[in-house]
Amino acid sequence: MKNALCLFMFLPLFSIAQVDLKKIKLSPDTQDSVLGTSLILKENTILFQKVYESELSKSELKIALQSFLPAVKSFQLTDITNQTEYQFSGRLSDYNINYRKFGGTFIDAPSLLNYPIIANVIIQVKDNKYRVTISEIIFKSLLITTNAPNDRELDDVLTRKERTLIKTNSNAQSVGYFLDKDFSLAFDIKKTKKLSAEF
Numbered sequence: 001m002k003n004a005l006c007l008f009m010f011l012p013l014f015s016i017a018q019v020d021l022k023k024i025k026l027s028p029d030t031q032d033s034v035l036g037t038s039l040i041l042k043e044n045t046i047l048f049q050k051v052y053e054s055e056l057s058k059s060e061l062k063i064a065l066q067s068f069l070p071a072v073k074s075f076q077l078t079d080i081t082n083q084t085e086y087q088f089s090g091r092l093s094d095y096n097i098n099y100r101k102f103g104g105t106f107i108d109a110p111s112l113l114n115y116p117i118i119a120n121v122i123i124q125v126k127d128n129k130y131r132v133t134i135s136e137i138i139f140k141s142l143l144i145t146t147n148a149p150n151d152r153e154l155d156d157v158l159t160r161k162e163r164t165l166i167k168t169n170s171n172a173q174s175v176g177y178f179l180d181k182d183f184s185l186a187f188d189i190k191k192t193k194k195l196s197a198e199f
Contacts, residue, residue: 037180044163048134086125099178115139
């Protein structure tokens with residue numbers, strides 16, 4: 001009886017030990033995120049994706065966004081290809097991150113943040129909320145010479161292991177932090193209400 005009892009106690013340990021963790025592979029659409037930000041890794045691509053709350057109905061929010069979006073720095077709506085009644089498609093061109101606004105300095109902020117950004121933007125509207133997704137984020141090289149560094153994709157800056165994991169070093173985390181803070185504020189429709197109230 002004692003032998004049978006011991007066998008049942010140790011059987012789970014042996015069965016778990018048989019799993020080879022090196023053979024477990026994550027699917028390519030596994031999500032990860034930069035902690036404390038709206039930056040996510042989805043299907044081997046870094047996206048900024050944030051949902052903003054509002055008191056406005058779907059149609060009111062659409063009208064408010066139509067008047068707000070032209071005021072977003074370096075943002076332009078693209079042609080009507082991806083536009084629907086409640087989805088706006090646009091592009092950021094020569095967008096500069098204002099890291100100083102969020103406590104960064106020229107000395108301690110990653111030098112990459114001084115490069116202008118180009119990216120695709122999609123804004124989807126629902127009742128009482130809208131979602132901003134920014135993808136294909138690229139830091140443009142300031143110099144055009146054979147010795148100058150090439151344009152840098154955010155995917156390469158923030159990920160490792162063939163874009164399956166987010167880097168945890170301080171430089172990558174700092175880039176993610178300042179990018180998130182700037183994008184979050186730039187597309188916040190409530191900020192215009194605060195500014196007009198203060199003005």
